[in-house]
Amino acid sequence: MCSGNRNGGVILKKSNIFSAIGSVMVIMIASRLLALFSSQVYMSVFGTDSVYINIYSYAINIPNIIFTSIGTALSTVVIPIYVGHKAVGEGEKAKKFADNIISVSMVLTLILVILGMCISPLLVKFTGFAKESQTRIYAIKALMIVMPVMFFYALNYIFQGMLQSDGQYRLPAFVSVPSSIVVILYVLFLSSRFGVTGLLYASLFGLSLQALILIPPLYKNGYRYKIRLKLKDADIINAAKMAVPVLIGVGAYQLNMLFNSTMIARYDKSMVTILTFVQNITIQMVLAFVYSITAVIYPRLSESYAKGDISSYKETLGGILKNVSIMLIPITFGYISVREPLLNLLVAWGKVSTQSVKKAEIFLSFYAIGILGIGLKEILDRALYSIKNTRISAVNGFVIMFVNIALSIILMSYIGAYGIPLAYSIASLTGVANLLWQLKRKIGSFANGLLSEILKSLLIALVMWLLVFLIQNVLGLYLTGNNLLIRILKLGIPAGLGAVIYIVIGYFAKLSFIRDFLDKLLKRKKEEK
Numbered sequence: 001m002c003s004g005n006r007n008g009g010v011i012l013k014k015s016n017i018f019s020a021i022g023s024v025m026v027i028m029i030a031s032r033l034l035a036l037f038s039s040q041v042y043m044s045v046f047g048t049d050s051v052y053i054n055i056y057s058y059a060i061n062i063p064n065i066i067f068t069s070i071g072t073a074l075s076t077v078v079i080p081i082y083v084g085h086k087a088v089g090e091g092e093k094a095k096k097f098a099d100n101i102i103s104v105s106m107v108l109t110l111i112l113v114i115l116g117m118c119i120s121p122l123l124v125k126f127t128g129f130a131k132e133s134q135t136r137i138y139a140i141k142a143l144m145i146v147m148p149v150m151f152f153y154a155l156n157y158i159f160q161g162m163l164q165s166d167g168q169y170r171l172p173a174f175v176s177v178p179s180s181i182v183v184i185l186y187v188l189f190l191s192s193r194f195g196v197t198g199l200l201y202a203s204l205f206g207l208s209l210q211a212l213i214l215i216p217p218l219y220k221n222g223y224r225y226k227i228r229l230k231l232k233d234a235d236i237i238n239a240a241k242m243a244v245p246v247l248i249g250v251g252a253y254q255l256n257m258l259f260n261s262t263m264i265a266r267y268d269k270s271m272v273t274i275l276t277f278v279q280n281i282t283i284q285m286v287l288a289f290v291y292s293i294t295a296v297i298y299p300r301l302s303e304s305y306a307k308g309d310i311s312s313y314k315e316t317l318g319g320i321l322k323n324v325s326i327m328l329i330p331i332t333f334g335y336i337s338v339r340e341p342l343l344n345l346l347v348a349w350g351k352v353s354t355q356s357v358k359k360a361e362i363f364l365s366f367y368a369i370g371i372l373g374i375g376l377k378e379i380l381d382r383a384l385y386s387i388k389n390t391r392i393s394a395v396n397g398f399v400i401m402f403v404n405i406a407l408s409i410i411l412m413s414y415i416g417a418y419g420i421p422l423a424y425s426i427a428s429l430t431g432v433a434n435l436l437w438q439l440k441r442k443i444g445s446f447a448n449g450l451l452s453e454i455l456k457s458l459l460i461a462l463v464m465w466l467l468v469f470l471i472q473n474v475l476g477l478y479l480t481g482n483n484l485l486i487r488i489l490k491l492g493i494p495a496g497l498g499a500v501i502y503i504v505i506g507y508f509a510k511l512s513f514i515r516d517f518l519d520k521l522l523k524r525k526k527e528e529k
Contacts, residue, residue, distance in 0.1 A: 077242045
């Protein structure tokens with residue numbers, strides 16, 4: 001898949017870009033599906049209305065929300081600097097930079113863990129868990145249990161960046177699998193004995209494995225960590241300069257998630273677990289899909305710009321934006337179309353109430369509206385980082401934050417907690433529109449035809465949605481009952497036919513990605529014959 005250049009760098013062959021993206025995408029989406037299954041397993045056992053499982057859902061999210069901005073900043077600076085040294089044959093400098101950034105990160109994250117544990121009582125104070133003494137004490141305890149996971153998050157981001165820089169994409173995409181397996185095994189064999197508290201410790205252990213399983217492949221690549229803590233090192237200073245704007249921008253964006261989690265816990269603490277689960281099947285699934293693309297494309301964009309090959313940079317970026325849009329738009333309409341059978345299959349088991357499932361359906365519909373914005377934002381952020389411009393993304397993070405908070409406050413006065421996901425979606429779409437405009441000002445025209453592809457996709461997806469609606473009504477007449485097979489058929493038939501409808505219409509409407517993919521597939525079939 002990758003070949004080394006004569007200076008020791010790693011170059012992804014153009015013909016294999018989509019092959020690399022495809023393999024990473026399969027692994028990452030499969031990993032997310034397993035994570036969803038692990039959530040479904042513990043919800044079926046503990047339910048979604050219990051205050052303690054909602055405290056668990058709140059607590060396990062907070063370290064991730066706090067650290068994601070730092071982790072994104074780390075992965076953003078590690079790849080360009082690490083790749084830059086290896087591309088010019090400075091392998092030893094690359095290793096020294098890795099030693100230094102790991103050491104600095106471990107010190108900083110230990111401080112952050114201690115700080116997080118200290119402010120745990122303050123975080124709980126803003127939620128509905130603080131109203132009763134018993135739940136307040138338990139929520140503080142839960143936060144303090146999971147805060148140390150941030151230490152392993154830091155290592156995970158750095159290790160992934162190093163492996164991706166070396167052209168190894170599959171194992172970084174696999175990292176969430178062990179943590180999901182640990183949760184599933186805990187629930188099946190130990191939950192009756194240790195309850196939700198044990199689930200917190202199991203999650204902490206599982207999440208720590210995300211970093212630990214990346215050590216063997218790094219060792220195999222010849223990397224040996226040596227303690228090196230030089231804050232005045234040129235690479236560390238350069239990394240800090242690049243990281244600060246990323247940290248500010250992503251931090252502002254993550255404040256949205258902290259705001260959302262806190263507001264839902266304050267408004268109705270029984271809805272925290274359901275909101276978290278819906279976020280996992282919308283936002284996190286979309287991000288898994290997009291991260292599989294950026295993991296491959298980000299190093300390539302960085303390399304193209306570093307070589308001054310702006311035309312290749314624009315061509316790669318424009319093609320990815322179009323292709324991703326063509327795939328995300330039907331996903332948006334698909335989620336809305338099959339929300340009821342989807343959640344009936346995934347959630348409505350064990351102690352999960354019908355009322356909780358109905359709430360989840362509304363959350364899902366509103367989060368789905370922002371899928372295109374959520375996905376394209378991540379790609380455009382990496383496009384800006386690759387040209388070493390982090391300021392635009394930083395400012396955009398604040399734009400999204402202010403729109404989200406303002407709209408949440410306004411919408412919650414009309415539609416209650418459901419205003420939270422709707423505001424988030426509108427804010428995400430606003431942010432992507434701003435990034436497209438800002439990037440065009442920075443590098444000139446790019447992604448020509450993107451708007452027409454999006455409009456065409458929207459029309460086709462609307463037709464798909466109407467036909468799926470009709471299919472569901474017909475199925476309702478013949479598929480009665482609520483066993484597992486019926487649930488699968490009620491979801492699988494309309495979802496599968498909807499995908500076929502979109503692809504067929506998209507082909508004849510000449511949507512670029514669908515047309516190119518099917519033409520290549522048909523050509524390959526003819527050659528095989």
